Amino acid sequence: MNTIAVVDYGMGNLRSVAKALEHVAPQCRVLVTSDAAVIAEAGRVVFPGQGAMPDCMRELECRGLRAAVVDAARHKPFLGICIGLQMLFEASEEGDIKGLGLFRGKVVRFAAAAMTDAEGFKLKVPHMGWNEVRQEHARSEPLGQRAASTRRDEYAHPLWHSIPDNSRFYFVHSYYPQPDDTAIVAATTCYPFRFTCAVARDNIFAVQFHPEKSQAAGLALLRNFAAWDGAAPSWSVDNDASA
Amino acid sequence: MALAKRVIPCLDVTGGRVVKGVNFVGLRDAGDPIEIARRYDAEGADELTFLDITASSEGRGLILKVIEDVAAQVFIPLTVGGGVRSVEDVRLLLNAGADKVSINTSAVQNPRLVLDACARFGSQCIVVAVDAKRVAGSSPPRWEVYTHGGRRATGLDALEWGRRMQAAGAGEILLTSMDRDGTRQGFDLALTRAFSDALEIPIVASGGVGSIDHFSAGVLDGRADAVLAASVFHYGELTVDAVKTHMAAKGIVVRHRGAPYRAVV
Numbered sequence: 001m002n003t004i005a006v007v008d009y010g011m012g013n014l015r016s017v018a019k020a021l022e023h024v025a026p027q028c029r030v031l032v033t034s035d036a037a038v039i040a041e042a043g044r045v046v047f048p049g050q051g052a053m054p055d056c057m058r059e060l061e062c063r064g065l066r067a068a069v070v071d072a073a074r075h076k077p078f079l080g081i082c083i084g085l086q087m088l089f090e091a092s093e094e095g096d097i098k099g100l101g102l103f104r105g106k107v108v109r110f111a112a113a114a115m116t117d118a119e120g121f122k123l124k125v126p127h128m129g130w131n132e133v134r135q136e137h138a139r140s141e142p143l144g145q146r147a148a149s150t151r152r153d154e155y156a157h158p159l160w161h162s163i164p165d166n167s168r169f170y171f172v173h174s175y176y177p178q179p180d181d182t183a184i185v186a187a188t189t190c191y192p193f194r195f196t197c198a199v200a201r202d203n204i205f206a207v208q209f210h211p212e213k214s215q216a217a218g219l220a221l222l223r224n225f226a227a228w229d230g231a232a233p234s235w236s237v238d239n240d241a242s243a
Numbered sequence: 244m245a246l247a248k249r250v251i252p253c254l255d256v257t258g259g260r261v262v263k264g265v266n267f268v269g270l271r272d273a274g275d276p277i278e279i280a281r282r283y284d285a286e287g288a289d290e291l292t293f294l295d296i297t298a299s300s301e302g303r304g305l306i307l308k309v310i311e312d313v314a315a316q317v318f319i320p321l322t323v324g325g326g327v328r329s330v331e332d333v334r335l336l337l338n339a340g341a342d343k344v345s346i347n348t349s350a351v352q353n354p355r356l357v358l359d360a361c362a363r364f365g366s367q368c369i370v371v372a373v374d375a376k377r378v379a380g381s382s383p384p385r386w387e388v389y390t391h392g393g394r395r396a397t398g399l400d401a402l403e404w405g406r407r408m409q410a411a412g413a414g415e416i417l418l419t420s421m422d423r424d425g426t427r428q429g430f431d432l433a434l435t436r437a438f439s440d441a442l443e444i445p446i447v448a449s450g451g452v453g454s455i456d457h458f459s460a461g462v463l464d465g466r467a468d469a470v471l472a473a474s475v476f477h478y479g480e481l482t483v484d485a486v487k488t489h490m491a492a493k494g495i496v497v498r499h500r501g502a503p504y505r506a507v508v
Contacts, residue, residue: 013337051365162508216504
């Protein structure tokens with residue numbers, strides 16, 4: 001139960017993710033693995049990804065890891081990071097290849113025409129650096145109309161535990177997710193428009209930013225993941241009940 | 244609020260130790276890279292850049308060990324450059340724990356390297372370092388690309404080169420003014436601004452910082468996305484924290500140092 005499998009399908013540096021997990025979860029065994037059996041046996045699974053989403057999908061298929069990843073995403077605490085989040089969706093503008101389709105919606109590129117700040121200066125792509133992450137309720141109704149006085153802790157996802165709202169996390173990406181279902185939105189950020197940067201449903205949590213590179217806030221998120229039983233917070237259960 | 248402008252201390256490393264050159268000559272030994280990296284992290288550095296100025300074959304392996312050790316203890320982005328000649332060099336550095344690899348001289352000698360490295364590892368981890376020197380008497384100003392630590396002129400127009408590297412897939416430009424490097428007179432703001440206006444990818448301004456005002460000028464006048472300095476941090480003249488406080492007072496969005504990570508809450 002105390003093993004964390006970091007899925008290795010040959011796309012980039014997994015050392016950072018593994019080192020950060022070892023740092024925050026000394027009680028866990030962290031295994032960087034491309035073995036489906038190890039993924040199946042692990043207590044929890046981290047699904048990272050770097051580079052281009054179509055390449056990542058192809059490598060995942062080639063190494064025969066697709067089924068193991070999808071299975072883990074259905075049954076155990078599962079954390080997608082960066083392209084690991086993007087692959088959970090149905091499609092990406094980055095290429096023709098289909099994603100895993102665990103979440104409805106697609107991944108789109110920052111449109112050049114939209115990339116100016118409030119003063120009219122050009123914003124660069126990739127979106128690279130530290131941006132404020134707003135933790136969302138992930139319940140569709142109160143998103144826009146949340147009373148300012150509402151204590152959010154009781155609703156907050158366990159992975160946000162002890163992390164101040166609007167903490168800055170490190171991003172580096174040119175594409176971002178557009179979920180069809182707003183109920184899965186666990187966080188948003190602005191560049192220059194507000195977009196989804198974390199999604200959550202049941203035992204899955206996935207982030208567009210890099211917690212392993214986001215200093216104290218990122219380490220806290222990873223620590224929370226290592227302690228998470230995979231149970232969704234109450235709003236998500238409500239959501240399922242009404243669906 | 245918005246994306247924060249980054250403040251990046253740079254550590255020049257040779258033989259596993261941190262040094263700082265003045266105009267790339269006259270090195271002074273000043274410390275252990277891991278301790279220095281941890282100190283910068285605690286001060287609120289947004290990223291760290293390591294330049295391996297050994298770049299000779301016998302010393303190559305040492306930077307990998309430095310990066311491995313730092314990456315196990317410091318959880319912010321790490322960029323490594325200096326002597327990167329092949330896709331295999333890039334792979335080794337990324338595997339050691341670098342998040343981005345900076346390519347300079349070899350990009351000029353073999354522009355395909357940037358294309359290949361971006362195709363293999365993704366644009367997000369490939370930085371092209373451009374050492375630019377103003378062409379004497381040019382008006383409006385033009386800059387020429389230099390390689391080999393600023394010793395060799397290439398005849399390449401710096402802006403044109405920047406555009407080519409962006410097209411090849413570079414995710415970021417580390418732009419150093421060879422006229423200003425080591426002078427403490429501040430960034431070449433015209434150079435920085437010209438790059439930032441011409442390119443779509445982030446620009447890291449480098450070379451010439453001598454006082455706290457130079458950082459905010461790099462962002463406000465140079466439109467840099469990140470500002471890099473070595474000696475002002477390295478000799479303790481300024482802390483990253485003080486620089487960010489000063490930038491924030493000038494209206495620049497920065498990431499403030501948060502509470503340190505706690506294992507149990």
